[in-house]
Structures are given as C-alpha cells and as structure tokens.
Amino acid sequence: MSKKFDFIAIGRAAIDLNAVEYNRPMEETHTFSKYVGGSPANIAIGAAKLGMKVGFIGKLSEDQHGHYIKSYLEDSNVDTGGVVFDKDGHKSGLAFTEIRSPEECSILMYRDEVADLFLTPEEVSEEYLKNTEALVVSGTALAQSPSREAILKAVALAKDNDIKIIFELDYRPYTWKNPEEVAVYYSLVARESSVVIGTRDEFDMMENLKDGNDHASADYLFNYEPELVIIKHGVKGSYAFEKNGKTHRGYAYKSDVLKTFGAGDSYAAAFITALSHGKPVDEALKYGSASAAIVVSKHSSSDAMPNLEEIEALIEKQSESYGK
Ligand SMILES: Nc1ncnc2c1ncn2[C@@H]1O[C@H](COP(=O)(O)OP(=O)(O)OP(=O)(O)O)[C@@H](O)[C@H]1O
Numbered sequence: 001m002s003k004k005f006d007f008i009a010i011g012r013a014a015i016d017l018n019a020v021e022y023n024r025p026m027e028e029t030h031t032f033s034k035y036v037g038g039s040p041a042n043i044a045i046g047a048a049k050l051g052m053k054v055g056f057i058g059k060l061s062e063d064q065h066g067h068y069i070k071s072y073l074e075d076s077n078v079d080t081g082g083v084v085f086d087k088d089g090h091k092s093g094l095a096f097t098e099i100r101s102p103e104e105c106s107i108l109m110y111r112d113e114v115a116d117l118f119l120t121p122e123e124v125s126e127e128y129l130k131n132t133e134a135l136v137v138s139g140t141a142l143a144q145s146p147s148r149e150a151i152l153k154a155v156a157l158a159k160d161n162d163i164k165i166i167f168e169l170d171y172r173p174y175t176w177k178n179p180e181e182v183a184v185y186y187s188l189v190a191r192e193s194s195v196v197i198g199t200r201d202e203f204d205m206m207e208n209l210k211d212g213n214d215h216a217s218a219d220y221l222f223n224y225e226p227e228l229v230i231i232k233h234g235v236k237g238s239y240a241f242e243k244n245g246k247t248h249r250g251y252a253y254k255s256d257v258l259k260t261f262g263a264g265d266s267y268a269a270a271f272i273t274a275l276s277h278g279k280p281v282d283e284a285l286k287y288g289s290a291s292a293a294i295v296v297s298k299h300s301s302s303d304a305m306p307n308l309e310e311i312e313a314l315i316e317k318q319s320e321s322y323g324k
C-alpha cells in the first residue's frame with residue numbers, strides 16, 4: 001500500500017520579501033512583496049504543485065508571520081501535521097532580496113535566534129515520519145542546536161523505518177559557526193542519504209576544500225549509502241552521478257532571467273518529482289532544469305513554482321537547442 005506522503009521536508013519555512021523595484025541596490029528599494037520562503041518550504045510547495053503528496057516538519061513563530069506561513073503551506077497542499085509554533089517568542093526568518101541585475105542578486109537575512117533553529121528532537125514525531133516514502137533534509141537545519149539534534153533524530157528514524165533520505169546541502173553561511181562544523185555535520189548526513197544534491201561550492205564546504213572535483217566527490221560518497229549524487233553549476237548546468245557508474249549532464253534552459261535565487265529549490269522540487277514518477281535520471285535532470293528556468297524568470301521562489309504542463313511545454317519547446 002502506498003504511503004500518505006511521497007516525501008516530508010524538514011527545516012525552515014520563513015518569509016521572503018522580494019524587491020518590487022529591481023535593477024537597483026537595496027538602499028534604493030522601497031517596496032517588497034511578501035512570499036513564503038525557506039529552501040525546504042519552497043521545495044515542498046514546488047513538488048506539491050507538481051502533484052506530489054508532501055508533508056512538512058518545522059517550527060514557526062507564534063505570530064502573524066507564522067500563521068501566514070502555515071496557511072500558505074496548507075493552501076499549497078503541503079500537509080502541516082509536523083509544523084509546531086515556538087512558545088518562547090522566537091521569530092520566523094525574513095529574507096530581503098536585492099535584485100541589482102538579472103546576474104547580480106543577493107539576499108539579506110534576518111535570522112538571529114530564528115524559530116526554525118529551535119525545533120527540538122521531541123517535536124519530531126516517529127508516527128508522522130512513518131507516513132512517508134522519503135525525507136528531504138535541508139543542510140541549514142544542521143547549523144545549530146536544538147534543530148541539529150532534531151534533524152539527526154529524523155535521520156535516525158528514517159533509517160529505522162526504511163525511509164529514503166534526500167539531502168539538499170542548502171548551505172547558507174550566516175547560521176554556521178565555522179567551516180569545520182559544516183564539514184562534520186554535512187558528511188554525517190550525506191553518508192546516510194540515498195540522494196545528495198548540492199552546488200559545487202556546497203560540496204566543497206562538505207569536503208572542507210577548495211575547487212573540488214565532481215567525480216571524486218561522488219566516488220567518495222559511493223563508499224557509503226548514496227546511490228545518486230547531483231552537483232549543480234548554475235547556468236552551466238548540472239551533473240548526476242549514479243553508483244552504477246553512469247554519469248548524466250543536465251543543461252540549463254534558456255530563460256528571460258529576472259533574478260537568480262529560487263533556481264536550486266525549483267530544480268530540486270521538479271527533479272525529485274520526476275524521479276519519484278519513475279523517470280530516468282537524464283529526464284529528471286531536464287525537469288529540474290526546466291523548472292529552474294521558469295522560476296528565475298519570475299518574481300518569487302515559492303509562488304512562481306511551475307506546474308507539470310509548464311515544465312513539459314518548456315522541455316518540448318527547447319528540445320532542439322537543449323545542450324547546444
Ligand atoms: N540563469 C539561469 N538560467 C536558466 N537556468 C538556470 C539559471 N541559473 C540556474 N539555472 C538552473 O538551475 C539549476 C540550479 O541552479 P544553481 O546551480 O544556481 O543552484 P543553487 O545555487 O542551489 O540555486 P539558488 O541560486 O537558488 O541558490 C542549474 O543547474 C540550472 O539548470
């Protein structure tokens with residue numbers, strides 16, 4: 001019998017405030033649009049829009065922002081059975097985005113003492129996790145205790161219950177104390193995961209080196225649990241390495257780029273969905289890349305997530321020029 005959820009995502013759900021006036025620095029930006037944000041929340045929302053059955057585990061502020069995030073997740077068909085509210089006054093994170101040009105974007109984070117990093121191990125329920133085929137773990141949730149222990153508990157429960165772990169490295173510097181901690185906790189979880197997804201820079205953080213080699217990173221992980229390793233290179237595309245030795249190249253689709261952020265989350269949402277629908281890895285890379293190409297042309301990361309028809313239409317439209 002199939003389980004209630006295709007995957008449960010664990011980590012942060014927060015608020016994005018995206019510059020309405022763009023092609024200018026933050027100092028000259030006066031208006032911002034509010035969206036739900038936070039990489040794992042974006043992935044959950046994107047996959048739900050593609051028809052996946054998705055749940056979420058995370059901690060929100062007990063205030064208007066937290067209530068907004070919870071209802072947006074619910075309206076997006078993401079189950080919030082694993083969502084809790086912070087009783088100690090910690091606030092949900094805010095991400096102000098600056099769009100100086102399509103290539104030059106940055107995010108100004110307000111995440112001091114942020115609610116999502118106060119998720120405790122007691123708040124991760126085995127009963128809830130048992131309902132899922134897979135667990136999508138966001139690396140940022142490993143940055144601080146008690147969220148770190150909550151994630152390690154979820155990973156251990158996933159192992160006990162035969163739940164596949166998909167690790168999105170999702171490295172955000174602001175919450176980590178030092179690179180050694182990143183390398184320790186990323187390696188710990190990556191070794192236990194079936195699928196590891198990250199950018200080249202994020203794999204370098206995990207390996208605590210500079211300018212690492214994709215093949216070497218994948219081969220190292222294949223000594224442990226991983227069966228599939230995805231390494232992303234921005235507009236240059238991405239590579240998928242399978243434990244059986246096969247390597248696939250994914251290419252970026254042409255896009256009328258508005259901003260760069262949101263690419264990784266939309267890519268993960270569609271890639272995971274395609275794999276879960278039984279598509280071969282090289283096809284799944286096309287879904288991920290097409291989804292990202294659509295989101296970078298739009299204003300938000302969550303609200304802008306495409307549906308299956310939009311992704312498939314783009315793949316079809318650019319089939320001749322793909323990879324050229
Ligand atoms: N400018 C772009 N135009 C079209 N597709 C893009 C562009 N940038 C990225 N992509 C697609 O998105 C995928 C993921 O992008 P990237 O490697 O930048 O991930 P990321 O750093 O996790 O993204 P983010 O900027 O959201 O943190 C790429 O492999 C590519 O297919």
Ligand SMILES: O=C(O)C[C@@H](O)[C@H](O)C(=O)CO
Nearest residue numbers: 016037038039095261262301
């Ligand atoms: O992940 C975050 O905390 C911020 C995101 O919500 C933002 O939209 C983004 O950077 C997506 O890549």
